[in-house]
Amino acid sequence: MLYILADNQALTRLGIETLCRRIGEGDVRTVDSKRKLVALLETVEEAVVVLDFTLFDFKDVEELLMTGQRFRNVHWVLLSDELTDDFISRVSAEGSAFSLVGKQCDTYETDQALRLAARHQRYVCHSMMEQLLSVPSRREARTIALTKTETEILREIAQGKTTKEIAADRCSSFHTVNTHRKNIFRKLNINTAYEATRYALRAGLIDSAEYYI
Numbered sequence: 093m094l095y096i097l098a099d100n101q102a103l104t105r106l107g108i109e110t111l112c113r114r115i116g117e118g119d120v121r122t123v124d125s126k127r128k129l130v131a132l133l134e135t136v137e138e139a140v141v142v143l144d145f146t147l148f149d150f151k152d153v154e155e156l157l158m159t160g161q162r163f164r165n166v167h168w169v170l171l172s173d174e175l176t177d178d179f180i181s182r183v184s185a186e187g188s189a190f191s192l193v194g195k196q197c198d199t200y201e202t203d204q205a206l207r208l209a210a211r212h213q214r215y216v217c218h219s220m221m222e223q224l225l226s227v228p229s230r231r232e233a234r235t236i237a238l239t240k241t242e243t244e245i246l247r248e249i250a251q252g253k254t255t256k257e258i259a260a261d262r263c264s265s266f267h268t269v270n271t272h273r274k275n276i277f278r279k280l281n282i283n284t285a286y287e288a289t290r291y292a293l294r295a296g297l298i299d300s301a302e303y304y305i
Contacts, residue, residue: 093118093140093210094119094120094121094136094138094140095108095109095112095118095119095120095121095139095140095142095206096120096121096122096123096129096132096133096139096140096141096142097109097112097120097121097122097123097142098122098123098124098129098141098142098143098144098148099142099143099144099147099171100124100144100147100148101147104171104195108142108171108202111199111202111203111206112142112206114203115203115206115210118210125148125149126149126150126159130159133163133166137165138165138166139163139165139166139167140166140167140169140206140209140210141166141167141168141169142169142171142206143168143169143170143171143172144170144171144172145170145172145175145179145283146172146173146174146175146284147172150284151284151286152283152284152286152287153182153183153283156168156183157182157183160186160190164189166189167188167189167191167209167210167212168189168190168191168209169191169193169205169209169215170183170190170191170192170193171193171194171195171202171205172194173194173195173196174274174277174278175192175220175223175283176277176281176282176283177223177224177281178281179283180192180220180223180224184216184224187214188213188214189212189214190214191208191209191214191215191216192215192216192217192220193216193217193220194217194219194220196219197217197218197219201215201217201218205217237279238276238279238280241272242272242275242276242279243297245258245269245272245273245276246276246280246288246291246292247292247297247298248261249273249276249285249288249289249292250285250288250289250291250292250293250297250298251298255269255270255273
């Protein structure tokens with residue numbers, strides 16, 4: 093079995109590669125972009141893709157699911173933190189092709205996910221299962237209320253600015269802006285800057301002259 097590591101955090105890649113090689117059932121390859129991932133998948137008969145969706149360059153969950161449908165002999169281990177309720181619900185409804193594991197989970201759960209993925213079986217870690225089961229109650233209670241600062245930062249994200257650029261413009265720290273970014277994504281139930289831009293366009297925070305999709 094070929095394990096493909098699609099994660100842009102070096103320490104995470106090292107840890108996952110160690111686990112994959114411990115399983116001893118195949119080779120390990122690394123890619124750093126969606127384009128390279130798709131190109132590699134086109135050359136193999138089957139594979140397990142270990143993907144951090146929140147840090148990779150998929151635009152949204154729809155694009156990920158379309159890629160999954162294109163490569164039906166691929167099992168996806170989504171190794172990510174802070175995935176939204178809607179994202180978890182969508183991929184869980186797609187059948188057994190997607191496993192869900194948080195990066196804060198213990199090594200045993202990650203190891204189980206990798207072993208089952210090689211047999212095309214799904215694994216959902218305890219924390220993700222708890223989140224999935226509590227989705228209905230949170231949806232009932234959820235209201236979207238961004239602060240003035242969060243609204244301003246959302247507008248800057250939609251204009252294509254990076255967290256580092258926003259921090260410099262606001263004379264603030266990277267950590268502070270990144271915390272605001274995480275809070276915005278959590279409140280809006282989104283995962284990517286692309287989704288943030290779509291929300292900002294719909295909400296009238298920017299217009300098409302400032303950003304073009």
